[in-house]
Amino acid sequence: MSDLPRGWEKVSVTEIVALHDSRRVPLNATQRAEMRGPIPYYGANGLVDHVNDYLFDGEYVLLAEDGGYFDDPRRGVAYEVSGKFWVNNHAHILEPLGGIQTRFVRYQLNAMNWLPYVGGSTRLKLTQGGLQQALVPVPPLAEQRRIVAKIDSLTGKSRRARDHLDHIPRLVEKYKQAILAAAFRGDLTREWREGRSLAATRSVLLGEVAEGFNYGSAAKSAKQGRVPVLRMGNIQDGKLDWADLVFTDDAAEIAKYRLKNGDVLFNRTNSPALVGKTALFTGKREAIYAGYLIKVRCKPQLLPAFLTYCLNAPNGRAYSWEVKTDGVSQSNINAKKLAAFRFDLPSVQEQEEIVRRIERALSWINRVTVDVTSARKLIDHLDNSVLAKAFRGELVPQDPADEPASALLDRIREERAAAPKAKRGRKKAA
Numbered sequence: 001m002s003d004l005p006r007g008w009e010k011v012s013v014t015e016i017v018a019l020h021d022s023r024r025v026p027l028n029a030t031q032r033a034e035m036r037g038p039i040p041y042y043g044a045n046g047l048v049d050h051v052n053d054y055l056f057d058g059e060y061v062l063l064a065e066d067g068g069y070f071d072d073p074r075r076g077v078a079y080e081v082s083g084k085f086w087v088n089n090h091a092h093i094l095e096p097l098g099g100i101q102t103r104f105v106r107y108q109l110n111a112m113n114w115l116p117y118v119g120g121s122t123r124l125k126l127t128q129g130g131l132q133q134a135l136v137p138v139p140p141l142a143e144q145r146r147i148v149a150k151i152d153s154l155t156g157k158s159r160r161a162r163d164h165l166d167h168i169p170r171l172v173e174k175y176k177q178a179i180l181a182a183a184f185r186g187d188l189t190r191e192w193r194e195g196r197s198l199a200a201t202r203s204v205l206l207g208e209v210a211e212g213f214n215y216g217s218a219a220k221s222a223k224q225g226r227v228p229v230l231r232m233g234n235i236q237d238g239k240l241d242w243a244d245l246v247f248t249d250d251a252a253e254i255a256k257y258r259l260k261n262g263d264v265l266f267n268r269t270n271s272p273a274l275v276g277k278t279a280l281f282t283g284k285r286e287a288i289y290a291g292y293l294i295k296v297r298c299k300p301q302l303l304p305a306f307l308t309y310c311l312n313a314p315n316g317r318a319y320s321w322e323v324k325t326d327g328v329s330q331s332n333i334n335a336k337k338l339a340a341f342r343f344d345l346p347s348v349q350e351q352e353e354i355v356r357r358i359e360r361a362l363s364w365i366n367r368v369t370v371d372v373t374s375a376r377k378l379i380d381h382l383d384n385s386v387l388a389k390a391f392r393g394e395l396v397p398q399d400p401a402d403e404p405a406s407a408l409l410d411r412i413r414e415e416r417a418a419a420p421k422a423k424r425g426r427k428k429a430a
Helices: 029-034 102-110 128-133 141-185 251-257 304-312 314-323 335-339 348-390 405-418
Strands: 009-012 017-019 039-043 046-051 056-064 078-087 091-096 135-138 202-205 210-215 227-230 246-248 264-267 278-280 293-298 342-345
Touching (some): 078 091, 102 135, 102 141, 135 405, 141 304, 293 304, 293 335, 304 314
Parallel strands (some): 039 078
Antiparallel strands (some): 056 078
16 A cells, blocks of 8 residues: 555454454452452453463453543553463453564554544444454564564653653652651741741640631532532642532531631541641632531631641641541541640741742742653653554664565465364363
């Protein structure tokens, strides 16, 4: 075909692989529990479980049938498996023919645009009919191996880059905690404090410098309504997240639990790791708060932002861990224990400076986090570009001495014609 490099052919996927779908056997969760063992049990997108028996033993490519990421090229729809394994009926089982590598087929299938070949409105499905209609470019066998080697080299660099990027969120969190720890040790403002006539820092109980300590609404919320009801899930990374909201139209509840600018919300019930997370309400929009939160209002000598950072700092988190009461799956900190939190309270002027310096540092680190997200998207884009170039014939040079793909396809057809007809059934592959 004119759009292909010299020596290439374009054929149906099913012309270069043997399809073993008839040997698939799905197992439900109860059956898998009864067959617990060391052998991988695969589904549409990878490993699902482990069992004590197998259907296949060899090297294959599994291609999602339904539930695959056909509309998200970054995630891929095909993966390689080898050795003994069991597979359910959500993945096609492909065995490359004619000496074609499984790695090549996996790259080839993940470079495809599958949307013209899948059906279904809520759950995309690639039937065997769609698979037969899908045409793939087939280079000469020798060029296939060069393509695989080049993609392996390039994606290996991408993988190492992702590994480095994966470490950054942990480093970011350590940096944030280091900043907060320094702030509430007095280190962050030590030089600033020198030479200023400020009130002395004093040790206080939270109940001495704040009031309220009220629990939120226990009334049932709705998916739609006039006023948002902030819940524990709306406190994320020390801030209020307005993305996943429930609502109320109950006038009495709104009047009783309406939040004011400067209210500090403390998560009193959550998992042991998350109980005690805190956020500041800044009056962005009208809202009330739910029962798993405690509302604290600061007196004039305590800035709400200072308290919020203090409770989220290592000393605040340590206190929450120390006083929490553990249940079966959740921990709780009541209002009395929260009011008993002891911390060092500097002057209002120094509180303002501490908050300013914390927010300046966190602003910088948050930009790093955004850059990391952008970098990961760029790497995904580069990987997809590599695959696209590979199967346009632009990634490695063509060699006129290579045996053309037509000869490879002829051999595969001859092998098919000479092979005995496989019997249908659920027999283990040799």
